Amino acid sequence: MDKRTGLTLLGMAGFVLLAAGSQRRTSISTTTTVTTSTPATVTPTASAKPDPEDEPDPTTDYKTIDDAKLDGKKSYGKTLLLKVWRGSTDASSVTLFVCGKVGGFLSVKYPVEQRALVKAIPSTIPMQGHCPRVVLKITGKEAYTDDLKGDLQKVMDVTPKEAETLPPGVDYVSMDDINIDGKKAAGKIAQLKMYRGSTEESKFTGYPCGSAGGGGLNFVYVNFTADQKDMVKDISSSALTCEPVKIKLTTQQAYTSTWNSQLVGVTKE
Amino acid sequence: MTRGKLAAKHVALPLALGALSYLVWRSALPFWPSHVALWKSAPSVLRDHFADGAWGWALGAFVSIVWLGERTPRRAAWIGVAALVAGGVECLQYAHVLRGAFDPVDLVVQVGAVVLAASTVGGTRKWISAPV
Numbered sequence: 211m212d213k214r215t216g217l218t219l220l221g222m223a224g225f226v227l228l229a230a231g232s233q234r235r236t237s238i239s240t241t242t243t244v245t246t247s248t249p250a251t252v253t254p255t256a257s258a259k260p261d262p263e264d265e266p267d268p269t270t271d272y273k274t275i276d277d278a279k280l281d282g283k284k285s286y287g288k289t290l291l292l293k294v295w296r297g298s299t300d301a302s303s304v305t306l307f308v309c310g311k312v313g314g315f316l317s318v319k320y321p322v323e324q325r326a327l328v329k330a331i332p333s334t335i336p337m338q339g340h341c342p343r344v345v346l347k348i349t350g351k352e353a354y355t356d357d358l359k360g361d362l363q364k365v366m367d368v369t370p371k372e373a374e375t376l377p378p379g380v381d382y383v384s385m386d387d388i389n390i391d392g393k394k395a396a397g398k399i400a401q402l403k404m405y406r407g408s409t410e411e412s413k414f415t416g417y418p419c420g421s422a423g424g425g426g427l428n429f430v431y432v433n434f435t436a437d438q439k440d441m442v443k444d445i446s447s448s449a450l451t452c453e454p455v456k457i458k459l460t461t462q463q464a465y466t467s468t469w470n471s472q473l474v475g476v477t478k479e
Numbered sequence: 480m481t482r483g484k485l486a487a488k489h490v491a492l493p494l495a496l497g498a499l500s501y502l503v504w505r506s507a508l509p510f511w512p513s514h515v516a517l518w519k520s521a522p523s524v525l526r527d528h529f530a531d532g533a534w535g536w537a538l539g540a541f542v543s544i545v546w547l548g549e550r551t552p553r554r555a556a557w558i559g560v561a562a563l564v565a566g567g568v569e570c571l572q573y574a575h576v577l578r579g580a581f582d583p584v585d586l587v588v589q590v591g592a593v594v595l596a597a598s599t600v601g602g603t604r605k606w607i608s609a610p611v
Contacts, residue, residue, distance in 0.1 A: 229568045
């Protein structure tokens with residue numbers, strides 16, 4: 211075997227290993243099996259287990275959005291099992307994105323008693339872990355698109371996320387809770403670990419870090435006065451060094467739902 | 480351009496970009512302001528296929544660079560092997576030998592990227608009819 215052939219074979223083996231490694235880390239395959247004959251036997255319980263392997267899949271009518279869509283209106287009232295992560299989340303609804311290459315999403319209503327479980331659904335695609343399973347009841351389709359909507363019945367594989375411990379005088383410590391409360395959050399104080407993005411004369415974009423973030427909108431506009439400029443300069447502009455910044459939520463923009471706020475102070479840790 | 484520079488540009492860079500795409504489109508890293516959840520239609524192409532295309536390009540370029548200046552039939556044969564490897568990786572997912580979901584779009588993207596890279600990388604020195 212000459213040198214070039216050896217190098218080529220070695221390189222190809224490396225590429226195959228790289229591909230296999232990346233699949234292990236990132237690909238979460240979705241099953242395409244459909245169960246159409248057995249009606250749903252799910253209950254809206256709040257039980258959850260941290261290990262997805264512990265509990266078998268519940269019996270549902272569909273296991274992919276596509277299968278439900280193909281049944282058209284017949285799918286309304288039937289149940290759907292999906293592995294998901296979540297996007298925009300408010301007090302009563304959440305956008306659930308399907309894990310895996312098949313993709314898709316749907317908007318789902320949830321009761322207040324499932325809020326802790328909804329919050330426990332990852333707000334980004336899990337890099338290595340499993341996406342939690344959820345059971346939904348399809349209620350119809352969105353007014354202007356072909357996207358289905360539904361009611362959340364069961365969240366599996368997660369432990370309910372308990373309420374955050376709030377420092378004195380602070381109403382929120384995560385964007386998740388702010389988004390969930392919606393307009394009710396106006397006028398309240400949030401203390402979020404964040405870093406400073408785009409900065410203008412009297413405003414900067416704050417990006418919450420780690421647990422201060424959440425599903426959906428993950429930044430906030432922070433207004434500041436001329437005498438707060440030095441304080442703003444002290445806020446890190448690097449995602450690697452986030453600091454607790456206290457802000458007063460003022461208004462929520464009409465179409466984007468982005469929050470405007472007023473800088474209150476920076477808490478040094 | 481030397482082989483080293485070609486390899487940096489067409490092998491290392493695409494692999495780095497592919498890895499970066501995983502971080503940007505699939506991770507919880509907070510540096511990306513346009514949160515993926517807010518971008519409902521565009522990311523599927525970037526999230527699901529960009530890295531595969533970059534990987535295919537790097538593989539095709541690697542083989543092409545190694546066999547730069549070699550006779551056309553031999554070089555073409557190795558590029559064919561590389562294309563088979565690229566397709567094989569996806570087919571092994573279909574057969575559940577490799578973990579992951581088989582996606583026909585990935586198959587086309589990966590094999591296409593190998594062929595495209597192999598026929599592009601190397602400039603004027605890429606194909607010769609006589610041995611060096």
